[in-house]
Amino acid sequence: MGEGVGGLLQGTLDLLVLRVLSIEPMHGWGIGERIAQRSHEVLQVNQGSLYPALQRLRRQGWIRAEWRRSEHNRRARYYSLTPAGERRLEAEMGAWRRSSRAVDQVLGWGEGPREVGA
Amino acid sequence: MGEGVGGLLQGTLDLLVLRVLSIEPMHGWGIGERIAQRSHEVLQVNQGSLYPALQRLRRQGWIRAEWRRSEHNRRARYYSLTPAGERRLEAEMGAWRRSSRAVDQVLGWGEGPREVGA
């Protein structure tokens, strides 16, 4: 049950991570869990994808990292969005909405706007 | 204007191609045009992605090919779905629906089912 991010949807991982971090700073392990929870276990992020993604995001200045102790008293790296990251998230959410709607259109699933909050 | 399939959405090309072919047999060039049309030019398939994809689909027995003359009297390879391809399309449409909805959920865009035809 559940699929990796890479079957369909490759390239969406950055968006997912950015969105999770926009709610609350979180460490890598936690990010994976949040994505699974919020998607009702449909999306599974494996660690071999997640950590490289975090490095990528950091290298591009969209997130910053800070060592802290987790709620389980473990050494953990907490990531949070930078201002550039917030802008990036906006852009990626827009791109996702446009693209996924376009796919729906090709599939024949309605022309109308999806019922999503503005 | 318009983006390649590979930004977000990598892995969706097979689905798109299969769906277009389920409506009507078509040649490679035409498939790309149909996808662009139906998505209002949002999705652009470039040929360096399309032809390898067609070979992949054929190798897996989901589509079959036949040389014919196009409506412009050009030599063209028409592709159509095999029975296995129809089943594959069903499966991929289901996977797309589940995954894209899951992404929406992570983004915080509603829990409810999307308004798509059953």
Added chain:
DNA sequence: GAACGTTCTCTAGACGATCTAGAGGAAGGG
């Protein structure tokens, strides 16, 4: 205090789809 499960980070190398950047051919119109 040894063993163990859990939490947490990280990496090397393989894999595979897409993109870049072309080549090439054949029909039709000017």
Added chain:
DNA sequence: CCCTTCCTCTAGATCGTCTAGAGAACGTTC
């Protein structure tokens, strides 16, 4: 004859993801 449109196809590079690990530190159990 030249040029545009239609149409097919490929080699090589790029890049994100997956496989398959290693490793460390905390808390609990025996």
